[in-house]
Amino acid sequence: MSSQTFRGWLLDLYLNQQDGLTLWFISESDDSRVCFTQRFPVTFYAAGASDDLRCLWKALRKEPGVTKLARQQKQDVFVADPVDVLAIDVDTPAHQVELFHRLEDQFPTLIWYNADVTISTRYIARYGAFPLALCQLEADSQNRIQSLETQNSRWDVMPALPPLRILELMPDVDPTHSAAQALNLRSDRFSQSLPLDEHGSYLHTIDAALSAYDPDILVTDWGDSWLLPFLLRQSEKLGIPLALNRDPSRPVRWQKEITYFSYGHIIYRPEEAHLFGRCHVDRKSAMMWSDYSLAGTLEMARVTTLPIEKAARVSPGQGISAMQVITALQKDILVPYQKRQVEEFKSGLQLIQSDRGGMIYQPKVGLHSDVAEVDFVSMYPAVIIHGNISPEVPLPDVLTPASEELGVVPLTLKPIYEKRVALKVKARSYPPDHPMAKTLKARSAALKWLLVVCFGFLGYKNARYGRIEAHEAVTKGGREVLLRAKEVAEEEGFEVLHMYVDALWLKKKGCSKPEHFEDVMHKISSRTGLAIALDGIYRWVAFLPSKTDPRVPIPNRYFGVFQSGEIKVRGLEARRRDTPRWIAQVQTEMLTCLGKAKTRAELPAALHAAFHMYEQAVKRLKQSQVPPELLVVNGKVSYTLEAYKSATASVRAARQLQAAGMQIRPGQRVRFLFMQGEPDVYAWELGGQVDPAKVDQHKYLELLAKAGGSVLLPFGIDPQVLMEWTLKGGIQLPLDTWNKTLLEV
Template sequence: MNEFTGWLLDLYDDPNGGVCLWLVGDDGHRRMFRQRFPVTFYVKGEATRLRAACTWLEKRSGLLRLGQAVRRDLFEPRPETLLAVEVQHPHDQFALFRDLESEFPDLTYYDVDVPLTIRHGSHYGTFPLVKCRVQASPDGWVEDIEALDTPWDTDPEPPPLRVMELEPDVNPDHAPPSALIVRCDGRSSRLSLQPARPLLINLRVALTRLDPDVILTDWGDTWLLPYLQELATEWHVDLPFNRDEQRRAVFRPERSYFSYGRVVFRGQQVHLFGRLHIDRRNAMLWKDYELPGVLESARVTCLPVQGAARLSPGTGISAMQMVVALRNQILVPWHKQQVEPDRSALDLLRGDRGGMVYQPTIGLHANVAEIDFVSMYPSIMVCANISPETRPGKNLQESLDPPGLVPQTLSPLLMKRVLLKQRMSRLPAWDPRRRLDRARISAHKWLLVTCFGYLGYKNARFGQITSHEAVTDTGREALLRAKETAEDLGFDLLHMYVDGLWIAKPGASQPGDFEELLERILDRTGLPIVLDGVYKWVCFLPSRMDERVPVGNRYFGVFQSGEIKVRGIEARRRDTPAFIARVQMELIEHLAQLDWPGDEGAQELAWGAVRIFRCRLDDLRRFRVPLEDLLVAQRLSRELEAYRTPSPGALAAMQLTKIGKTLSPGQKVRFLYTLGSPGVHAWDLPEPPPINAINVRQYEELLIRAADTVLKPFGVDESMLRSLAGSIPAVQQPLRLFQ
């Protein structure tokens, strides 16, 4: 018997039986092991139908054994006796289940589509990148595996991963690439795509020499890897993207689906075996937390790294719940069986009221503190023990029931996030651990943000709408208690929004002035609350439709640290051209020099912002703005033929369709506003529009609106900006081309 120690890089089913495990050894070697791993699913139904199912199953190959098992359905009051179907090889389990379900559709099935990493993790305590000890026979079969850390360790020993980056020199959707950029070992090389054979040979050498654990790509899922594989087949050159030579890369098709009120598009995926492939352009939330966050998400959710990179946080929460369920012998339903009970309209109005919002006082305010409950809704689920199978505590008091599945799932994640945030607040700005902790905290944040919505999601396996409503009810109560506590201490309430309050008090301008308030709120609610910061000034904005109506999530301000915070304005919108967003932030950064808009010199500084506006407007009119910075990105909400009145984005997509580039619902299309019909020019057309076709007036309107948003509270309104714009001579002909 041989013993090895290392990090679990990849785990997948072996068509020849059992599972394959790849270890990054602490001795620097990469090894593949095999392990026998029978899997079990469960069937519930009438006795006669179960006997018929047993007779049918006994004639099937791959079956290991049939038996009885006692397990609990989370939505039933007591455990039940079910038929347990044990399959010898994981590779055969789902196919056997689908045949059985087709033959016996009236039976209820559990644990049939649980990801293999979750099954393995719930049994052995493993998870992606776990440090583990493996005992294996000389021929590589695992006899025992022991996890040496947990997903909740704040400082796990990092695996020594080798990373290679591959990307084309241009966006293939915009123009045909001519070269491939390869980065590894701190060096970069450029490989011409033509001729093909030298490219393939050089890439093969690079893959063989470095033997990367992780391949990071741009457009790798949707263009690069399929293109390289096609070339390799044509030229009979083997590209060792897979470490496992017995397996071929898996291509998963693109898809569009409807989620939380919008259509989402997920591009084609390419998954490898023995290596990890992550397409940065096709990964969820890559811009938020990059590779460290992806790895952390995989660790805590127990999803494979390649899946965790591309799947939504909701899928991650569901995976975490499955792990807890399997460890507690709770059944994982194939399809959610429960439906929302019939309720009267009055009951719906009482129960489903959402979060508490107290509309802000419009205008500028000085020395405003923003205090926020830490992960309010997840904290409520844990503290009040809110789960589909529990009776939640009333008025923020703990439930008398044992901790439910949802609190058990969230509690260690919440604790880890709090510990990392506390540590990061103590680390100096130069400490390299800050970047890693920030990425991990961001990964936790998205999982925790999603868990509340998933609790009420109709298809969530462990969701229930009444539990969802109990969370918001408790949240409203907590926010009201916080409001009353602040007012008892003499603070004026300026705004409340779901889990945060904006308060002010004469003479209170330093963090220490709010410590007593935070302690009292903690005592009254039992929920952790922190001071997000003290603004030098903050401006709450009205609705554009009616200036008398405030908007709860539309504001901007400057903390005493100099940090700027913006919400709901043009710079935060994803369809705002980069030039417009950049100018708006430039204006705010200029105004951030003010300690208070009423101070001496404030008027001069405000007019300095106006001069910036005029300068940028002149740049626009004189064609000094790169075309890329004027691009507008819009998401298609439906198939093109379903549009009755096409949006600008749909018109641009129609232009692309004419040249053979088809876009699906949920995909973004980039375009420029142009003169004449149809008024847009798709960016991914072969040729850019003529320079004199750019609709400069349309971009002027966008710039004026963005400047009005931030300058109006300082006395410069839209009419003044239009008057200033009219005083700048318009350029009849472009003085220079866009860069």
């Protein structure tokens, strides 16, 4: 039988009942898209009492598709000695999934390993191939892969990427509020507006575009929740074919909506539409799209090995989990199906000493000039790597590792950490507005989120390689790092205005340039053993107090302007998801106005301009000149509506939707307006035109005053006085105190 050599990039991989796997590649030589199949037997393991394992062996020895049974010894990270297991080899991944679920019910006392590992994770562990990996393979005349070698690495900083074809498809309006009249179809070759006529001509156009352009990635807005369900319904109703999949033998796969609990929050994930042979990415369902867009999504898929569609939709925690499983498989460590480890017993004193979070310092409330913010580079991941903190190795003595061989967790994090540093260095070699700089920053942001969640995931009770004692060791190391940094800074004559988890804010008379902080940063890095970077030097920064008690500082509530003119904001209304868009815009515009002051002398004029901007916003609101769509509040319901005894505004809006026949799930977001009279809220998804004059001006003026008060407070304006002026007018604001306040900065 003749064979062929093929080189190309792996785009998609999924189960195939007959052959094992189906794989789609983008050819390196002629830009074609080629489908291959591959046999892919898999192995999973069972452990338990000898009699139970013997019963399992008897049940499986004549099971169709089971190709081999063998007693082996394997390593479980939570067990000191090797574990006796029965290795079960199965002919195809699809058969293994079906068989395991039968056995789980039949043998409930057994412990299972490697039983629910995803196919993409198994594939990289065996072949090193990942989404968009460049591969060279040998295949027979029927495109059945005989051998495969990966030609590049997940950790390449500037990898050779395929020429992806991307097709965008979205409605002309938000379909959850208004009826769409047209669809917009766009690629790098064409752009069209398709009216939604009753004859379905738009279906013919979309199907023709899918056939002729043959996209690799279909990027949509509301694709999961509205667009693809609408198109498929219309296709069936009108009898017009619509080939969304590249694989003609497969229908669209729908993944059910789910509600789950994560880190103290109820999360809702809507139904998802997954394609075969090409990828569907819904910008409205993509978890971190606003942070890193498509470039970051592809980076996330490459390093985590999650399929592109899944990498777009799931949390970074699932990415870290997949990477840890890959590390375990490559080290021949068992992957537990269900974690059985429990927290070790601690006395009351041990709890007080160990069960603590990161170091949080009470900032010096007020306005400060010439302040440097220095950050440890991905501090918690660095502590994990530096201290070799992993569930299967002895815990470190604060920052001194107890074992030289890296455990599963630091071994997983080290290449992510190193690649992110390399990407940031590479990005600085381009002008800030260069397209490559933006792409590199997006990819770096994706890796940042993997590093951010790795620490929390280490303490997550259901994480396969989580252990609360390891989590506590990381926070202990982090606290020690900040204390050492504080000691160095104070020894060098700097005032520490604030410390928060992985950052310090330093001030010293005469220090206002980057070189003035180089020596102290070098000494901090030497004493802690961790890399530290200058985030920037503020022209001025304001640390805000509690809204309920002005004597109490709030560590994560501040804003300031760097010497570059960049504004940094934390804890303000503009950063909250439930703040109406218009109010966030007003607050952001006020901050931008303040940021234009390059010197202290220019700040009074900038403050007056910012307040004038606020005054104009108050007038527009009182004159009903703000479009209702900009005043929509983005709320959330955390429980079933029947479980609420007192109804919040979000619940009242959700009940309106329920009364209109819509299903509301726990964790689902609900958008609404505050209205005059009864009902006092209006659910935005009900649709229809809203009269701006019927919007509850008093409620929105309160929200506006809170946002404006956060900005003006450091400059001498009492938020309560501003609130009264906003609602009633006629109160003289102490604008003359501003100049005095600024002179003391």
